[in-house]
Amino acid sequence: MMFTLADYDAAKAAVVRLEKSWENYMGGNTKKFETQLREARDRLSTIELSLLESGELEPTELQAANLELDRLYPYAKAKTRQEFGGNIYEIHYWRESISLSGKTTRLRHEWRRIESTPPL
Incomplete structure (x- = not known):
């Protein structure tokens, strides 16, 4: 939509x-x-x-990196690390919303910058 x-x-x-x-x-x-x-x-x-x-x-710089990493690695599992743009990113998943009964209704993920790779 x-x-x-x-x-x-x-x-x-x-x-x-x-x-x-x-x-x-x-x-x-x-x-x-x-x-x-x-x-x-x-x-x-x-x-x-x-x-x-x-x-x-x-998008902010981090949002742009997230969108590009999602495009490159659509099936990345939790804690997967990838190098992108001279930095290392790790994907994290969490429950964004939970129903009143305690069930997960929406799962989110984000690529977080871990460290910069040293220059060669």
Whole structure:
């Protein structure tokens, strides 16, 4: 699905609105807004990744490296190390969101810069 910058702005506004609702909530239900907030954050994350991949959002240096490493090594397992652009990167996976029952609903990964390779 193709997303626009308007979708991105609307998703960011929805997350901010839900976070403010949670902050202003005075009731005793500790799970109030949790599901809606998780879904809003998941949608924002999906839209942001789509816009980064399509080039509509300007990626940071690390985001650009992540996108390129994902393209080069789409099936990398956890803790895999690869050299890219004079640096060594290691892929890490984590649960981005968890349902109320404790099940993983969204898994994320990121290539983290470990060290620079010494010049030859």
